[in-house]
Amino acid sequence: MRYERWAHKVARSSSGFVAGLTTAAIVAVGFLAYRASANVPEDLGKPQPTKSPTTNASKAPGAEDLAALPARSGTGDRVVYSLDDDRVWLVGANDRVRRTFEVTPGTVDPAPTSYKVTSRSGAVTGSDGVAIEHVVRFATVDGVAIGFSAAVDGSTAAPDASQKLGGIRQSREDGAAMWKFATVGTKVVVVE
Template sequence: MAGTSAAMVAGLTTAALVTVGFLGHRAAEQVPAELRRPEAGAAPAVREAPRDGNRPTALPARSGRGTRVVYSLDDDRVWLVEADGTVRRTFGVSPSTVDPAPGTYRVTSRSGSVTGSDGVPVEHVVRFASVDGTVIGFSAAVDGSAPELDPGERTGGIRETRADGAAMWRFATIGRKVVVIR
């Protein structure tokens, strides 16, 4: 009888796993292309976000939902967005030499103060991506300077003012969503 029970449990478990796998596959097929993660080695889909020509600092349409940081590669601008879509703060940034691909990320680590990849002391470091070994994140130079970009150097620090860096630090805690758009 114990052998029959074990066989029945194994059969039910197998059937449940096959059903969950099938349903997961079906659900994945229903996800819109712009929300899918790219396959390993494939180029990520470019996320275009329409702009309001009358209000250039307005939050771009289709820049995600919920509480998030939105970073525009084309505009060199950041928006700190509340769950209801209200923009808490927006500000310009100085980009690094290495850009993350458009897509959705999460804040993975933070540091109060470190030396940036360009040798400048920085504070309020909020990291969210890595590109070929170059870590990407927001930071503010302690001396208030903007980075001097050398195209031959791979740097990932997206610089903001000290005041904007302090606001980012309070807002972008570990796990916070970061949406990168074009």
Template structure:
């Protein structure tokens, strides 16, 4: 009996697929309760809903309840900022590294700006846009000059909400003195 090379390849492929299928089946049988695909008649673990999963919200979507008109929107939970034009159109959105001290949700205005300074954590920053203070800590947006993502020191009470240099430049252009800043949860 003569076997062609294509026959050998087909046989090896079939064997490999069968092995992968078998291993996948074995893995699904050893998952802890609550993981993997539930069977139709299975009782969910405590705290697990039998309802189908809801569609996840787009994390970049502008939060509801952030007002109207031209504004900067800052989400405390989402660590995200939106620059919103006068017609309600989002002109830019980006992630930020939160400060150690959070402002309370509410509406503020840009009170001061600095092109380049040293941050309260000792890091040289640029495009600083300040909008409030909490217990003596000034809160504002800034970008590290070296564009490093800096997280606040664990025990330092700093108010710098860090953004990338490109996002900082966009913030600087958009958030002039008096521009509304809306902080949401």
């Protein structure tokens, strides 16, 4: 009989102890939830504009989005080059822009139309005497080869205006992306 009374007392005190722990845990979780809700940003859960990691464009408030693919720039996999914007877009399936970046044009421009990549060179010396890499050629104008390239030293300075140069310079990083994307036969669309 003594054992039964002792077991009953222990059971009552244990259940009281467990109930106390449960209550304390609930109070602690409630307090932490309250503290967390006080520090939630107002825009949490609202759709945020996404920025492509491959876009090197900056956008000032109210300014036109320079990274937007130009209208009437063709369809399918292609390179789009804007003469007016000095910008290139690498466009994949479903007109998805994979990368866009600024370039420094040569002194001779190709006519706005559609071309195909005709040849490539891994590393050569440009017409201006600069060591270049990832050369992707797509046109010839009055005997001047037109193509994209990157200076090995990373420079993208404006060319000597007294020379006829068709190299469209890009950064080394952008040049590597162009090299990977624009194989022989890839469409190149030149727009104004």
